[in-house]
Amino acid sequence: MKLTILGCHSATPKTTTHPTAQILEIKNHSFLIDCGEGTQVQMRKYKVKFSKIKRIFISHLHGDHVFGLIGLISTFRLLNRETELTVYGPKGIKELIVTQLRLSESFAGYPIKFHELSTKKSELIFEDKKVAVYTIPLKHRIYTNGFLFKEKLGERKLNMTEISKYAEIEICDYQNLKNGKDYKLGNGEIIQNKNLTSDPNKPLSYAFCSDTMYHEPIVPIIQEVDLLYHEATFLKDKEDLALKTKHSTAQQAAMIAKKANVAKLILGHFSNRYKDLNEFKIEATKEFINTYLAEEGKTFSIG
């Protein structure tokens, strides 16, 4: 699993700082998470393959998380896209896009599904055989969800050294072994599955939490994720402003990481007022040592 940061600043895009957008590569999916103005240009800059994007997850409808979506949707059409696109986001996101398409007398040219969210409980919004995505209800000035991306437990791994000891086990038996079944030899003897296979890799998980004020109810949902991205718009000196605008400080993000016992924390959504972002790391590591700063164009491996 890999996370690439396309933008990690709050509010207004500038020449060197871009609003929130990320690409999560997980089990053959490329998920786009949030889509501030200019995301499509950042995607080009960092060589994201447009055709790989089939699902877009939008946390909330503030401009710095969604104003780039209509441009990207339009560009998909200009690239002659045919494959379906699914957009997950707050109720209203369909109106936002459809109104703009109607007024520009445009059309997508490919199927777009809108999966509109409105519940305030964590819910499963996408799954296939290998991956599940859940919402993480956040607390911001507007209805907002984070997203929890979880790999599913994979198949058991074949122990070829052991298997090769039994001439009668054939390739066509492998799937049953991967599924955990014991093997019955021709003489009736049972070989236990655990003697022929080993445990699957631990499923990895990534939690995206932006924008939100300090909000402990998310802790059980993101418990022990391998990577947590948590917004840290401000430093502790602006804790009042964080409270007022329903954002978090670096310290608060780190406290959430510690309480949830996550493996690694990335901070982002930095206010443009801060020139030296290293202060965010210094503040956070006092609470939670394994903290990193989001950085445009940087790819983080997960697990």
Next chain:
Amino acid sequence: MKLTILGCHSATPKTTTHPTAQILEIKNHSFLIDCGEGTQVQMRKYKVKFSKIKRIFISHLHGDHVFGLIGLISTFRLLNRETELTVYGPKGIKELIVTQLRLSESFAGYPIKFHELSTKKSELIFEDKKVAVYTIPLKHRIYTNGFLFKEKLGERKLNMTEISKYAEIEICDYQNLKNGKDYKLGNGEIIQNKNLTSDPNKPLSYAFCSDTMYHEPIVPIIQEVDLLYHEATFLKDKEDLALKTKHSTAQQAAMIAKKANVAKLILGHFSNRYKDLNEFKIEATKEFINTYLAEEGKTFSIG
């Protein structure tokens, strides 16, 4: 009068090419013309003062001319703007912006007036003592206007060498002279105005024509402008495609410039398919010699 190109490519923004946006500085105004995605970042890059922008002119509602508007309007609020903004554009532009503000539970925080256009005749849409702005009805796939920006004829210029010969002409008489009045000396003698003043500077004019197919009815409207920006999405080899998509070729833009007897032509709205833009100049100069290529970040003096 000065024109700065912020973006001059069609359709999709890329890392090095941006969609249409221009700043026209005319008689103390800074007019923003069109506002494709990323315009606010281009404004920062080329040091455009955000607070100077009081009027925005939008030609049509295709994304590459308007998707940056909501972001700019939002940024104005974050910059604590208080002064009124007037947006001129096709009917629907108000709904486009208001819908996005409503769904993001945002507000502008300063007054925005929408001056919605729907007639298909050239009309005066703004004037003050020094400047007038008219629409130029264009022919595109969607309702589209170009804009004609005209200085008004200024006051007559004082000829101080002549005036100083008459001790009795005082400073308080100057405005009458500037307005063209003759001067009556105390002895009853009349000094003709033309002996005390010279003609005002020739008023300058700029015509912005994008997007449009080859459309001769605009010729009388833009007759003899000092500068014409005319779209040239394609070269002549794609004339069929230009016709189909209701765009122009470089040759067609130049033919319009020639028929309108303009002083200077700038081509822009280039399709991203062309790598060597010099071909546009080569093609156009066969019809109209004084042709230039739009270039991001470049400022053209008018007059």
